[in-house]
Amino acid sequence: MIELNHVSKMYGNVVGVNDLTLRLPMGAYGLIGPNGSGKTTLINLLIGHFRPTIGSLRVLDTSPSSDRQLLRRIGLCPASDVLYPNVSALEWVQYQIRLHGIPRRDCRRLAETALEIVDMTDAMRRPMGTYSLGMRQRTKIAQAIAHQPDLLILDEPYNGLDPVGRNDMTRMLRDWTQSGRGLIFASHVLQEIESVTPSFLLIHGGRLLASGTAAEIESILADTPQEVRLVGKDVAKLIHRLADVDWVESLQLNHVKHELKVSLREPIEFYRQISTWIRDDNLVIEQLRTPDGNLEAVFESLLRRHRGDVT
Structure with a gap:
């Protein structure tokens, strides 16, 4: 699913990620680390938004920075908030699907299905300016899964969700992983990831400090x-x-x-x-x-x- 070979990303004299080498088969992985640890930089490398300063990487057996068709196979939910006050969730998700090159005739059906999965059917025609933070978060998740990608990348997906929303999100992500598709789930809260997958990548200061199952990580920490x-x-x-x-x-x-x-x-x-x-x-x-x-x-x-x- 993902292969990194001595990948580093520099911002001038600042190190974003530092000499990352790992190979991940298809599956679900939690990317955990404190704020500023390099999680978002790594995600931007995986989607081709950044090029490595040093090293090479492949995602789904292709180069993210040179193969733009890869984005059709990736669903991304960024950590940043989204708000287009006068646009409905249905309109916005349809537009995001269309950007992936999917025929216009299929976009509405896919958007409605995704919004139903995240329990936004009743509000999907309302302007997003009337949404709570949790509703906007559900809408972001909907656009990430609507085009039915092979790999789902989520950056702090539980932000703004109430306990019911967190439970719904956990159930949806478990179903996603059980379907055999890939998942990278970035968070700084261990319990959020542990509720979805037992496999972790621990990152801090741009370095990969440990990886493995929860039991293996516990053994390392002990x-x-x-x-x-x-x-x-x-x-x-x-x-x-x-x-x-x-x-x-x-x-x-x-x-x-x-x-x-x-x-x-x-x-x-x-x-x-x-x-x-x-x-x-x-x-x-x-x-x-x-x-x-x-x-x-x-x-x-x-x-x-x-x-x-x-x-």
Whole structure:
């Protein structure tokens, strides 16, 4: 589906993506990273909007920047909002389909079908200026799928959707992947992607830091240096346990807050033993705070490993 060979994209002296090499067979993949990580730059490379400064890439076995017919096989939902106040969703989606070279006689039928899939049938003839953000987001999804592409690329597709809309979107994307077509789903929220596909690409600072299934990513993160915090009146009593092991990099105790910061070289060893120590020593520990959910911290740990700062 996608093949990148040492792809880098520069904006003057700024690196958009840096030396990306990967090969993805047809399937569904989550592209996850914090804002500014390079997700949107990578998407623009995949659709041929950008050319690589260095390296080469192929999408659906062709070059995006030289084969404009490729766009007929790709459906794109960008992160940017769309608003043409005096144009209806039906008119706009029909126009987008027509741009792909599909005969005019088929455009209305395809547009109505796509808008029905995203539950916009009742409002599709109203001007988009009357739509909520969630309705505009549904309309963007409709134009991305209306021409029945082989590969769907979504950049933050859950923006503006309420819980019902998110549930509908998740169900639609699951159906899409089960049909055997391709999906690239960019987000900075891990749970959004995990609800659709178990396969992830983690990107930060323009670099691909890790890829694989959720279980494989968890295994990587469990073995990645990180900092944990323990809170409770007995945290100081853990120091004698942690001071004698070589997988602890540093300890920092705050007596006032009853908080112990532990920098770990091998977190998996810590997680294996901490509950036993707390039980055996009969300690009162109220909280154990890990980097889980803090993608910036996790990605920074992976980036340090990638640079060789840690082993």
